Structures are given as structure tokens and as C-alpha cells.
Amino acid sequence: MGKAAAQTRNRISVAPMMDWTDRHCRYFHRLLSHHALLYTEMVTTGALLHGDVPRHLRFDAEEHPLALQLGGSEPTDLAACAKLGEAWGYDEININCGCPSERVQRGAFGACLMAEAPLVADCVKAMVDAVSVPVTVKHRIGIDRNESYAFVRDFVGTVAQAGCKTFIVHARNAWLQGLSPKENREIPPLRYELVYQLKKDFPALTVAINGGITTTEQVHAHLQHVDGVMVGREAYHNPWWLADWDATFFGAPPSALTREWVEEQMVEYMEREAIQHGTAWYPIARHMLGLRHGQPGARRWRQVWSDHRLKHLPAREVMLLAHAAASDAAPVAAWASASSADVLA
Template structure:
């Protein structure tokens, strides 16, 4: 099991929450471009907590030398895997000549993979789509995987939709092109020696278990973010662990511990961390009220632990109004 790399979502704070919920699930960073690592603040982009392991660094780029350099940095910082993004369809990524458009250049992807494989000792993997635009012939993705595998990649994560490079937004690219799980199943049949994982549309245990009978792994994206409590069952369901003793309240308390640590060590405000756990109580009575408290900007001046107590004991509106009135009166 793995949680997909998602821009603006799967930062280190989000990954800390997910690791509290599952010990074994592989976590991915947001995509980090090679330009950001070659020319930018490496620590800001690569810093992560030891508790996050196993964790993979996803890179975006198309220059073999830059990718090799960035992969080496990732290995030095302690990442367990380096993943190349060949699936993002956004126009910004296309302007950089990487992401999903790389599927049209399998030899270039192979060169990029070989450069990274020759540089690092951790696994180098590829996340990709099953087709580009309206090219739906199976041979397209089969030949892409075969050529890249010859360069030394043994793990492929296939988002089971085409990527439309024109006419659809990234959000629409996650919803409009139809899911075709059968294509990924065929990849596993044709490349039994490779590790093939599937991504796209998973929201329930049953569909995940069905795919694990066919392929080697399942990557979950938006549902893991919006409904993170689902992860609390994964170690038992998919890894054979004993049932855990987690409660939502305990996870919330541990996140507050983390907020206090981040504030003391890095000056991070709890508000930027809390946004990742707003789905923790989805489906429970009072979830909306609890979510309102943790997302209420009028409470930002309070310590995180006090906000937790308000979230547990007062309706959001009353709490916010009381606190705001107190601030205004000072």
C-alpha cells in the first residue's frame, strides 16, 4: 500500500499524520523538481522526519544529469526510494518538458532512469499513466514499460487513466478519462518479473483487496487525504498485523505533540499542520463542528493544545466568537 504524491497535500506534516495511522504504508513526497534542488533550498525541499520511513522522494525532471544529481541528494537525505514523475498532466509541468508528456519519449525516460540507477543504491521507480490523450492502444504503455525496464527500473506505478495533455485541467484528468484497470492487469501478465502497482479511484477495502489479487500494490490518493482514518485499518488488512489500539482522539493528541515540536524547533505554526487532519473525524457526529474549530483563523493566536480542548468541548461558532471577543477586548 502507498499514498500517492499530491502537490500541496503530501508535505511532511501530512506524512507525519499518515505514519501515525499506518506503520507500513509507503509514503511519497510532493513532486520536487530537479530545478528546485539544483538551484534552490535543498533543505527546505528534502527535510523530513525520521518517523516517516518508509518514504519515497518523487522527482520531476527530464535531464538525466540533473535527475542523477537530485536522486543522489535524495539518497543522502535518507529517502528509501526515488520516483520519477511520468504522470502529471498539468500545463506547468508540460512547460518543463516532464511529467506525463515524457511517456511520448520512452528512450529519454530510459536514459533518465539509467542515470539515476547508476548513481544511487536505493530503488528507482516510475509513476506513469496508461496512455496520452486519446491514444488508448495497449501497445503504447506496454512498450513504454518495456523500454524503461530495460534501463534498470523494476517498479512501475500505473495511474489507470490516460492523461489528456490539452483540454483538461489536472483535476479533470483525475476524473474524466475512464479508469481501465484491465490495462494494468495486462501489464502484470506481460511483465511478471516487474513490480506493478495500480493507482486511481480507490475508496474502499473491497476494491483494494480485489486489485491485490491481480497486481503487486495499490496506491491511494485523494481518499487517503480526505478520509485519513481509513489508513488506520491498513496494517491489519493488508499487512497481517494485529489490530491497533488507535483512536481518533489519540491521533489528534499525537498531532498536537507534533505541532508543539515543530513550533519549538522550526517556528512552524500549528495552523499549517492542522489542515491535513481535517478529515480525521469524517462520518462521525460533530465532525463538522470539530473541523470548524481546527480551521478557524480566529483561533490562530491560541496554542494548539487549547484549540484541541475547544474542538472537543465547545461548538465551533460559540468558541470562535468567545475567543474573538476576548482578543478584541484586549
Template sequence: MQQKSASNAETTRPEPSRRFSVAPMMDWTDRHCRYFLRLLSQHALLYTEMVTTGALLHGDRQRYLGHDPSEHPLALQLGGSVPAELAACAQMAEEAGYDEVNLNVGCPSDRVQNNLIGACLMGHPALVADSVKAMLDAVAIPVTVKHRIGINGRDSYAELRDFVGTVAEAGCRSFTVHARIAILEGLSPKENREVPPLRYEVAAQLKRDFPDLEFVLNGGIKTLEECQMHLETFDGVMLGREAYHNPYLLARVDQQLFGVERPVPSRGEVMCQLRPYIERHLAEGGAMHHISRHILGLAQGFAGARRFRQVLSVDVHKTDDPLGVFDHAIELLGSH
């Protein structure tokens, strides 16, 4: 059995609230994106992109685990299915200060199936249970699972309930349910986020059958009003694409979903707060577009949105004064 890490005794981090979270998204929720999103909401739980155990154990650890202290509450999502490796990676996450480790049992990509990573693991509940147990034995931070409501060939409710029950017996208390079946062959991961249809009622049945477990609903949620509605049934909501494409949605999360009295920051204020971070990144040799590509959706919904996107996605590549271009984008926002 894994030894608990030495840091466990001193771990006093509170359990993060999962009432509202931003989904793990490969190539999107990198550290720059998370820094930006954190300026909009102090309380949203942020997830990293999925990191495979292989990448963490054999690759550039700092690159995968590095983050700014302001990003908390912050969860690392792992992809893998070898219990000892997952346990070792969970320890790394804990030592690096993450508030939670999440196991990916939802990604349908062929690339990951070959290595038994992602949604195909729904067909191996005992292996997921062993993985979760190994991680829980290794760390004091929470270990959670993000999964689908089924995979093709294993899509009955009885099988889903068996999956959740088996993994819960291993000690997992929190499940994030992407409420559509994953099709493991014939669809791209992108198509698999649109079809087959969402079935929130299946996720709701899980909450009824396991009232003591935490269930976070994911898939297709677009507004805070929808979040409020789902929070009557579920313990939390997780937003992916809408949070990325329309990030200003997060500006009201603290007030509306966490009941915190805090003035809603304007878009311009958020940009001004981001500026020193960009300056630091440029001074360290980084490029403006590493960060600006994540903020293109900030102006969504009002007249200057198109020009704003253009300035930050096109003009930014043609200038030797990226901060000047950024300041121009701030001006375009006016008082919005």
C-alpha cells in the same frame, strides 16, 4: 557515466513494501501531512509531493528534502527529464535517507509540460529510460516510475507496452500505474483526475505481459475491501484523494493489508500523539494551520465531523491559544 554515491556500500535499507502507499500529491503530502499519516499506519509507503530537479538543484534543499525520521518508509518523487540532473537529485535523496526515488510521468499540467516533466514524457520512452538508467547508476535505493496508461495521441496498448518495456530494459522494476489516460490539452489537472474513465483492465494486462515486474495500481480506490480485491491482481495499491480526505482509512491498513497484529488506534489517540509534534512546530515559530489543515478529514463519517473541521480550519485562525483549540477538537472526537 555517473559514479555511484559513496554511501552505497553502507546502504542496507530494505526495499520498501509497495503493497499499500499514499500517492504523491502537490500541496497535500508535505512533511506535516506525512507525519500525521504515519501515526495511522506504520507500514504504508508515503510519497512526497513532486519536487522538480530545478527546485532541488537551485532551491532550498533542506525545505524539499527535510523530513522526520518517523516518516519512513518514505519515497521522494522527482519531476524532470535531464538524466544527469535526475541522477544528481536521486543522490541527494539517497543521502537524505529516502527509501526510494520515483519519477513523475503522470502529471498532465501545462506548466510542467513546457519543461518536459510529467505525463508528456510518456511520448518519450527512450528519454525516460535514459533518465531511469542515470538514476539507477547513481544510487542503490530503488528507482520507480509513476505513469498513466497513455496520453492523448499516444493511447494504444501497444504504445503503453512499449513504454513499460523500454523503461524496464533500463532497469526499472516497479511501475505505479494511474489507470487513466492523461489529456495534455484542454483539461485542468483536477479534471484529468476524473476523466477519461479509469481502465483497470489495461493495467492488469501490463501485469500479465510483464509478470516479473512490480505493478502498483492507482486511481479511484476508496476502500480497503477494494484494495484487497486489487491485490489479487496487482503487487500494490496506491491511494491519493481518499487517503487525504478520509485518513482514518489508514488506521486498519497494517492489520488488514500487512497482517500485523497491532491495536487500531482511535482518532483521539492519534490526535494526542500528534500534539507534541504540533507543540514543537509552534515553538519553532510555525503555525498551527500548517498541520491542522491536513487532519480535517479525520472525523469524516460521524456526527461531530462538521464541528471538528470548523474548529480546526476556522477557530484556529482566531485564537491566541492554538493548542487550546486543538484540545477542544480532541474532546469533540470523544471515544471515536
């Protein structure tokens, strides 16, 4: 894949988020944007080499373009898992060098790998040699209190020599001690200028920026300096934003999507998942609770879709209950306490 293609594919993406960007979430996001690059949750090499591979790697063909994020620090294991990812049809293999959680550190991967750039380079080379799809790295601008630009510059330079052409950079340091993962997303200051400088110093690389990005205006501003933008929690909590991305960032015609159409597609997906895999609708619906964010009746609609008392009902009946609740003044509890036959009569 050429440089221009890489930059286009990475122009805007949804970040890999543990417990959030599973295959159901990605299917939902793909309904909203055809072109945004989507990422899996981080999957550890151990989970793939010793666990249930289909459970971790299965995805719907509609999810492309799709990247598999791996967690690990053993070149041979990462190469084997990269080959698995390519065989399953992923468009990109990404290695996590940015997660600061203690659990990840105990596995000797994530942000702590930034202190071992030669090891990361060995991992990348092993993966690049094993697969034909792009191998990319997601990392921070530094670790702990080391705020030197030279640290991240040298990290990128070392890893790029091993064959990595795309770097997704969270513009905060990762504090490996004393902060929770949530605090690591909020307390270390954002220093976007360091990511911009990386692009200046490595113009041949594709550089995408991540961290604290919540508006279209911010995305446009960043794209004046780097090749791509990765959006995290805002994409999850305010997913309707994605409906504008294809037109705004990829030159597609203006979206004709409606929230109602997207919800209907998700219900059809829930019905297919129930038949094909025995999946309940409840763990799927949780990903679309932000669909009506800011709309009249959104809170009532969301309460119905997240009401555990309705788990026994078919997804389509829950959708009708949610629509009724969103347009009615009665408390949601009234819908939940009534039988579906009564409410839908």
C-alpha cells in the same frame, strides 16, 4: 532489495499529491499506518539544484518508509537529485511521468515524457547508476486519445531495460490539452485491465495500480491482479481508513488506535515544530481535518481546527476548543468569539 521486498513495500501506498502530501501530512499518515509507503509531493530538479534543499527534503524519521518523487527530464540533473534524496535518507526515488498539468508540461516532464520512452530510460539509467536505493516510475496508461495498450506496454518495456523494476500506473490516460488536472483525474475512463495486462506481460516487475480506489474491497480486488495499490485523495479526505491498513494488508495485529490519541500526537508534533522550526500549527492541522470523518460532532470539530480566528492560540488550546465544540450544541462562532480563557475556564 529483492522482488519480494519490493512487492511488500509497495503493497499499499499513499499517492504523491501536490500541496497535500508535505512532511506534516506524512507524519500524520504515519501515525495511522506503520507500513504503508508514503510519497513526497513532486519536487522538481530545479528546486533542488537551485533552491532551498532542506526545505524540500527535510522529513521526520518517523515517516519511513518514504519515497521522494522527482520531476525532471534531464538525466544528469535527475541523477544529482537522486543522490541528494539518498543522502537525505529516502527509501526510494520516483520519477513523475504521470502529471498532466500544463505547468509541468512547460517544464518538459510529467505525463508528456511518456511520448519519449528512450529519454525516460536514459533518466532512469542515470539515476540507477547514481544511487543504491530503488528507482521507480509513476505514469499513466497513455496520453491524449491514444488508447492502444501497445503504447504503455512499449513504454514499460523500454524503461524496464534501463533498470527500473517498479512501475506505479495510474489507470487513466492523461489528456495533455483541454483538461485541468482535476478533470484528468475524472474524465478519462479508468481501464484497470490494461494495468493487469502489464503485470501478465512483465511478471518479473513490481506493478502497482492507482486511480479511483476508495475502499478496502477494491484494494483486495486489485491485489488479485497486481502487486500493489496506490491510494490518492480518499486517503487524504478519509484518513482513518489508514488505521486498518497494517492489519488488513500487512498482517499486523488489529489496530488499537483511537482518534483522540492520534490528535494528541499531532498536537505534540505541532508543539515540537513550533519550537524547532517556528512552524505555526495552522498549516499542520489542515491535513488532519478528515480525522473524525463520519463521527458525531465532526463538522464542529473540523470548523474549530480550520478557523483562522484562532491562529493566535496555542495548538493545545485549540484542541480543547475543538473537543468542546464537537460535544456542544452552540454554534462554533460562539467558541471563536469567546476568549480562550473564558472557554477553557
